[in-house]
Structures are given as structure tokens and as C-alpha cells.
Amino acid sequence: YVPxxxxxxxxxxxxxxxxxxxxxxxxTTATDALPWxxxxxxGAVLAAGTSTxxxxxxxxxxxxxxxxxxxxxxxxxxxxxxxxxxxxxxFDISGTLYDRLRADSLQFFYAQRSGxxxxxxxxxxxxARPAGHLGIAPNQGDTSVPCQPGVCDYSLDVRGGWxxxxxxxxxxxxxxxxxxxLLNTFERTKxxxxxxxxxxxxxxxxxxxxxxxxxxxxxxxxxxxxxxLLRMQVPAxxxxxxxxxxxxxxxxxxxxxxxxxxxxxxxxxxxxxxAATLNLAAVxxxxxxxxxxYDAAFAxxxxxxxxxxxxxxxxxxxxxxxxxxxxGGGPYDDQNVTDEFYWAAVELYLTTGSSAYLADLxxxxxxxxxxxxxxxxxxxxxxALGRLDLAxxxxxxxxxxxxxxxxxxxxxxxxxxxxxGRQAYGHPMPGDAGSYFWGGNSNIINNAVVxxxxxxxxxxxxxRDGAVRAMDYLLGRNALNISxxxxxxxxxxxxxxxxxxxxxxxxxLPKPPAGSLAGGPNAALQDPFAAQxxxxxxxxxxxxxxxxxxxxNEVAINxxxxxxxxxxxxxxxxxx
Ligand code: 9MR
Numbered sequence: 001y002v003p004x005x006x007x008x009x010x011x012x013x014x015x016x017x018x019x020x021x022x023x024x025x026x027x028t029t030a031t032d033a034l035p036w037x038x039x040x041x042x043g044a045v046l047a048a049g050t051s052t053x054x055x056x057x058x059x060x061x062x063x064x065x066x067x068x069x070x071x072x073x074x075x076x077x078x079x080x081x082x083x084x085x086x087x088x089x090x091f092d093i094s095g096t097l098y099d100r101l102r103a104d105s106l107q108f109f110y111a112q113r114s115g116x117x118x119x120x121x122x123x124x125x126x127x128a129r130p131a132g133h134l135g136i137a138p139n140q141g142d143t144s145v146p147c148q149p150g151v152c153d154y155s156l157d158v159r160g161g162w163x164x165x166x167x168x169x170x171x172x173x174x175x176x177x178x179x180x181x182l183l184n185t186f187e188r189t190k191x192x193x194x195x196x197x198x199x200x201x202x203x204x205x206x207x208x209x210x211x212x213x214x215x216x217x218x219x220x221x222x223x224x225x226x227x228x229l230l231r232m233q234v235p236a237x238x239x240x241x242x243x244x245x246x247x248x249x250x251x252x253x254x255x256x257x258x259x260x261x262x263x264x265x266x267x268x269x270x271x272x273x274x275a276a277t278l279n280l281a282a283v284x285x286x287x288x289x290x291x292x293x294y295d296a297a298f299a300x301x302x303x304x305x306x307x308x309x310x311x312x313x314x315x316x317x318x319x320x321x322x323x324x325x326x327x328g329g330g331p332y333d334d335q336n337v338t339d340e341f342y343w344a345a346v347e348l349y350l351t352t353g354s355s356a357y358l359a360d361l362x363x364x365x366x367x368x369x370x371x372x373x374x375x376x377x378x379x380x381x382x383x384a385l386g387r388l389d390l391a392x393x394x395x396x397x398x399x400x401x402x403x404x405x406x407x408x409x410x411x412x413x414x415x416x417x418x419x420x421g422r423q424a425y426g427h428p429m430p431g432d433a434g435s436y437f438w439g440g441n442s443n444i445i446n447n448a449v450v451x452x453x454x455x456x457x458x459x460x461x462x463x464r465d466g467a468v469r470a471m472d473y474l475l476g477r478n479a480l481n482i483s484x485x486x487x488x489x490x491x492x493x494x495x496x497x498x499x500x501x502x503x504x505x506x507x508x509l510p511k512p513p514a515g516s517l518a519g520g521p522n523a524a525l526q527d528p529f530a531a532q533x534x535x536x537x538x539x540x541x542x543x544x545x546x547x548x549x550x551x552x553n554e555v556a557i558n559x560x561x562x563x564x565x566x567x568x569x570x571x572x573x574x575x576x
Contacts, residue, residue, distance in 0.1 A: 001533050003541070005481045006491060008086040009067075010425070013476035013489030014101075015092035018075055019576035021465040022093075023426050024067040025477055026051060026083040034084050036067050041078030041090070047071070051083060057424035058431040060479035060540040064424045089476065089490035095575035101488060102571040103206060104515025105564040109182070109221045110208050111500070111513050112557060114170065114228075114260060115142065115159040122207040126510040129500070132260020133168070133267070134159060139260075141267030142170075145248055148268045154238060156269060158248050161228025165556035166256075166497040168263050169249030169329035172232050173321070174379045174558050175225050176279025181561035182222040183286045184389070185568050191392045192456040194572045201568065215294045223298070225557075226287050229280050230305050234272055234312075242312030243272035244280040246321045249329030256547060257502025257509055265328065273321040274313050275332075278340035281309035282385070285347035303351065310344055310357075317341075332379065339383035342366040346386035350393045358396075361386070372412030372450060374419065374430055376443030379558050384446075388453055406457050413454030416447045417466045425540075427473035428466060433523040436539035438551050441484050441520030442559035444470055445566050452569045464573060467566060474517075479540040485563065487514025493545045497554040504547040516555045517563045518545070526551035 008027040016022040028034065031053055038047040051065040067083060074093065081088040111118065111127055120128030135143040144155045161170045162178070189198030198216065206217035213220065232244045250265035287302035323333040334340075342364040349357035361367055371383035390397065391406045416428035428447040429435040437443075448470035455463035475483045476491070483489030486496070494511045495504040501512040521543040525531040529548035534541070543552045 003480060003544070005479070007088055007481070009081050009083050009088035010477045010479075010481055011081055011088045011091050012472040013089045013091055013483050013491065015094055015097045017097060017468060017570070017573060017576040018073045018093055018095055020070070020468045020573070022069045022072065023469060023472060023477070024069070024081050024088065025054075025064050025425050026067065026086065027062045027064055027479075028084045029063060030065070030084060031063070034065060036069070036081060036083040038069050038072055039080050039082060040076060046074070046076070046079070054424045057479075059433075059436065059538065060424070061538040062424070062479060066424065066426075089481070098567050098571040098573075099200070101485070101515060101567040102200065102564065104487065104513070105485075105517070105560055105567045106182070106206055106218060106221060108513060108516055108555070108560045109162055109224070109557065110206070112162040113224055114161050114163055114168075116209075116224075119209060122209065123513065124510075127513060129259055130261045132263065136261070138262060138264035140265065142248060145267045145269050148270060151269065151271050152239070154235075156231060156235075156245070158228060158231045158245075158269070160231070161225050162557050163260065163500070164330075166499055166550060166554045167249065167329060168254070168258075168260055168499060169247060170228060171247040171249075171330065171332050172229055172244045172276035173246065173273075173279050173332040173334070174556070175229055176276075176283050177379045177382060177385070178557040178561040179222050179225045179229065179283045180286065180385055181558075181565050182218055183283065183290055185565045186216060186218045186222070187286070187290060187393065188456070188565075188569070191394070192572075193459070194456070196572055200571060219290065219294065222287075223291075226283065226302065229283060230301065232276070233280060233305055233309060240272045240312065240316065242277070242308040243274075243316060243319070244276040244309060245269045246271060246273040246276045247329060247332065252328045254499065256497070256499050257505050258499040260500065268328075270321070270325060272316075272319060274317055274319045275321060275334045275337045275340050277309045277313040277316070278337060278344040281306045281313065281344040282340075282347040282382075284309065285344070285351045289351040306348055306351070310348055313341070313344070334380050338364065339366055339371075339381055343382045343386040346390055350389060350395050353396060370408075372408070372415070374415065375435055375437075375440075376429075376446040378439065378443055378446065384450070388450070391457065392453060409450060410454045410458060410463075413451040413463050413466065416451050417462060420466050420469050425473050425478050426469040427478075428470055433539040436521040436523040436542055438522050438524070438526060439519045439556060439559055440522065441474060441517060442556075442562040444473065444520075445562035448566050449562065449569075452566060461576075464576065467569065468576075471566065471570060479538075480543060482543075482545065484518045484520055486512045486516040493518040493553065495545045495547045495553065497547050497550040501555070502547065512555055515560070515563070517559045518543075518553050519556065519559060520552065522552045524551070
């Protein structure tokens with residue numbers, strides 16, 4: 001299988017910020033530097049220079065050279081780059097490139113909502129659908145969901161929330177990091193000087209049913225999931241009260257496509273887990289401080305749930321979700337929850353200022369350890385979330401301690417920058433196959449989030465440039481010459497694995513909405529379709545834009561939350 005990778009000149013197909021870095025990569029047999037020309041839409045040469053030979057790139061196996069046209073800063077549309085007789089896909093230079101991506105990436109969450117009819121007037125007629133999983137036949141949930149046999153003897157109303165990904169499952173662990181990133185996208189507007197006071201994320205900025213209610217729309221969207229997460233908490237008086245059930249999903253896997261309202265499977269609550277409970281504690285603590293100005297009663301509910309959950313996790317510190325629990329839904333298993341304890345203690349400390357939480361976070365090995373993995377953070381490793389929030393959200397840590405925390409963020413950003421400098425395609429990930437794993441595109445973005453946070457802390461432009469280069473990779477500057485974001489770029493992913501957006505299998509159904517991020521190359525080829533089609537692939541080629549490849553090409557809330565965070569950051573940079 002040889003994919004069509006289009007022109008050998010690889011650019012960010014969306015474009016470049018006027019004052020930002022402008023890098024491209026050409027695949028070539030040449031080993032000596034090559035001349036390049038930047039051209040206007042009408043073909044006039046706007047700038048010219050010579051490329052820098054890179055040699056063979058480990059992740060793609062390609063001989064490549066890199067191009068830097070950062071010195072050209074004039075806005076324009078339909079520009080192209082010509083090198084070695086090849087002309088790139090067209091792109092823009094503009095300070096408003098990322099404005100709509102901020103909205104699109106956040107809009108994805110509305111399209112994933114469970115338990116509410118999706119309004120086509122808000123996001124397009126093709127996305128309109130009835131409410132799913134409200135107990136209306138053939139649905140069997142989620143208004144009164146029993147536990148799996150033997151797990152508990154009650155049922156819970158766990159309606160609402162977002163469908164996790166291409167399936168109809170709802171998982172507290174993954175809901176946690178996704179909600180955190182949406183809430184943090186908002187919280188950043190209070191702490192970062194370039195965030196413009198948050199007007200771009202205010203009320204009326206998203207197409208959600210709650211617009212116009214006086215609450216910033218990104219908070220409305222996050223609340224849709226928060227209400228679900230709160231419902232997953234074991235009620236008082238029950239065994240393990242205060243813990244959160246790990247997940248709720250179908251008893252058996254369903255086929256594709258399948259609209260949520262047509263899902264006939266029994267729905268089941270799975271056992272409470274320590275990790276889920278700490279995810280609930282962390283995001284409910286964020287909720288308490290961020291909703292306080294808008295809805296005091298909800299903020300109080302969140303605060304109570306957070307404290308109760310944290311106490312329940314302390315009383316049950318080793319209830320791990322089973323890696324074998326993967327029938328009808330994914331496992332989201334995790335045998336090490338020390339990072340979840342740290343993250344939850346940090347969020348509770350930031351919200352309450354209480355010395356008990358301060359003592360817990362200070363005693364955590366993650367407080368002094370290196371929490372920034374070269375391959376990024378994610379749903380299973382969340383210590384970085386706590387560290388980033390301690391570095392940015394006002395708190396009472398002693399000045400020297402705060403300085404150390406912030407220095408750890410800039411040191412990590414320096415390491416990601418250095419890695420980006422080593423990569424032929426400029427993204428912040430080591431070049432070996434181990435960097436290309438399930439959902440790895442989100443880890444690349446999360447490394448960019450660390451660089452962006454270093455920029456917010458220092459205003460040193462090199463960190464912002466590192467974040468921009470990570471987006472260049474995701475929007476087309478890569479071995480496959482593909483943008484991994486639907487609707488963004490000349491040649492973009494559009495057949496992601498999704499039961500809802502099943503256009504590839506049923507043309508009457510929509511494609512994923514603009515702003516949907518694909519999981520990305522996965523060298524482990526963990527689905528049968530990719531395993532058969534892509535056997536022997538070089539890591540950066542282990543991806544296919546086909547609905548059958550759930551291990552390389554799914555959509556997921558925790559991946560889009562990373563995209564939303566970085567798109568919002570970049571939109572704030574404007575002309576940079
Ligand atoms: O994103 C998850 C990835 O890190 C795991 O390796 C993979 C296998 O356990 O599961 C991914 O999460 C999936 C979840 O289990 C079920 N819903 C779809 C998620 C995205 O593929």
C-alpha cells in the first residue's frame with residue numbers, strides 16, 4: 001500500500017502567523033542545498049532562499065531538507081512554496097488563522113453530547129439528531145443504569161456528558177482530562193497576558209444551546225460533562241460512597257455506523273476506581289473555583305463532590321480498573337495513580353488553599369520529580385496537569401517554591417524545543433517508533449501546551465514558536481502531507497472512526513465536523529484494518545484515513561481538548 005502523498009514540499013496547509021516561524025520540509029533525493037521560492041497566488045516570487053539538508057529522517061525513512069522563510073511577514077492568501085521542481089499545497093499568512101479553529105475544535109464537544117437533541121440550526125443540518133441514551137427505545141440507558149452483575153445493587157441516572165470518541169461509551173478517567181483542558185483553556189484567559197481578557201471565549205462565542213445565558217460558552221460546554229461526572233459518584237449510604245464509577249458503556253461492542261439513539265445494547269456501570277475518583281476530585285475542584293462567579297450553588301456542589309471524592313480515594317487508594325475490562329468499551333486502565341493523587345491534591349489546594357491538600361501535594365513524589373515526559377502527558381499520566389496549574393494559577397506557595405515549579409515548566413519546554421529542532425518535520429517528539437502510538441497526535445499537542453505555557457510565563461517568543469511548529473506538523477508538514485484536522489488544510493483527515501459521523505459507510509451521514517482531530521500514526525498497528533494494510537510501515541506512515549482504523553484514525557474528546565487549548569492559545573497570538 002503506497003498512499004498518495006501529493007507534492008513533495010510539506011507545509012502547514014492552513015498557514016503561518018505573520019510574525020511567527022515559517023518552516024517547511026521537502027522530500028528529495030538531493031543531498032546538497034536546494035533553491036526555494038515563495039510565490040503569491042498569481043505566481044509572483046515574494047521571497048527566495050536555499051534549503052538546509054537534513055539527511056534521512058528516522059521516523060519516515062525519507063531523505064529531506066528543511067526550509068525557513070520566517071523573514072517573510074506580509075499577510076497573503078493562496079501562497080505556495082516551490083523547491084526541487086515541486087510546488088506545495090497553498091497556504092495563507094495571516095494573524096487570524098487560528099480564530100475559527102478555536103471555535104471549531106470546541107464545537108466538536110457539542111456534536112459529541114449525549115442525552116440532548118443536537119440542534120442543526122446551531123452546527124449545521126447534517127449534524128442534527130435526536131437525543132441519545134435517555135432510555136427511549138431501542139436505547140436502554142442512561143437514565144437508570146444498573147451495575148454489571150455483582151458490582152453493585154443499585155442503578156444510577158448517568159445521563160448526559162460526551163461520548164468518548166467513536167464509541168458510545170462514557171469514561172470518567174478520559175472525561176477528566178478532557179474537561180480539565182476545556183476548563184484550563186478558560187482559566188488561562190485569567191492568568192495569561194496574551195489571552196485578551198477572555199472575550200474570545202465569552203458568552204455567545206460558541207454555537208451551543210446555552211449561549212446568551214451570561215456564562216462563558218466554554219464553561220457551558222465543560223458543565224455538560226461535569227454534570228455527568230458528578231452523577232458517576234457513588235451516593236452516600238452505598239458501599240464505596242464518594243468513589244466514582246470508572247465508566248458506563250454498552251454490554252457488547254456495536255458495529256459502525258450507529259446513531260446514539262439507535263443503540264439497543266444494555267448499558268452498565270463498571271466498578272468504581274481510584275483513578276476515576278481522583279479525576280472527579282480534580283475537575284470538580286477546578287469547577288468550584290471557575291463557576292463561583294457565575295453559579296454559586298453549582299460551584300458549591302462541585303466543591304463538596306471534590307472533597308468527598310478525594311477522601312474516598314484516600315480510603316480506597318488501590319482500586320485499579322482492570323486492563324481486561326474491554327468488552328463493549330475501552331479499559332482506560334491504570335496501575336499507578338500516584339499522579340492522579342498529585343493532580344487532585346493540587347486542584348483542591350488551588351481552590352481551597354487548605355494546608356491538608358498542600359501537605360499531600362508536597363509529599364507527593366511528583367512534586368519534585370520530572371513530570372514532563374518527552375512523549376507528552378495524557379489520560380494515564382496526569383502529574384503534568386497539576387504542575388502546569390501550580391505554575392499558572394495564583395496560589396500561596398512560597399516564592400522560591402513557585403520559582404522552582406515555573407522553572408520546571410520552562411526546562412521541559414526547552415527540552416521539547418530542542419527535540420523539535422532535531423526533527424525534520426519540526427514537531428516536538430523523539431524520532432523513534434516509540435513516539436508513534438495510539439492517540440499520539442494529542443501528545444504532540446500536549447508538548448506544545450507545555451511550550452505555550454512557558455511562553456505565557458516568560459513571554460520569550462522561542463516557546464511560542466515551538467508551539468507553532470507543532471501545529472505545522474499536525475496541519476500538513478509531515479511525511480503523509482496530511483492535515484489531521486478535518487476541514488482544515490487542502491488535504492485533511494475526514495474518515496475518522498466514529499459511529500455518529502459514519503459518512504464513509506453511509507453517505508447519508510455526515511463526515512466528522514470541521515475541527516475534529518484524528519489520533520494519528522500508530523506504529524503498533526493495533527486494529528486489524530491497519531495491521532493488514534500498513535504492515536511494515538515506517539512510524540510516520542502508520543496511519544490511514546479510513547473509518548475502520550480505530551487505532552490510527554479515531555476522534556476522541558481528550559485529543560480534541562488538547563487541540564482546543566492550543567488553538568485558543570495560537571488565536572490569541574494574532575500577528576505574533
Ligand atoms: O486513547 C486510548 C489509548 O491511549 C489506548 O491505548 C487505547 C487502548 O486501550 O484506548 C484509547 O481509548 C479508546 C477507549 O478505550 C475507548 N473509546 C475510544 C478511545 C480512543 O480510541
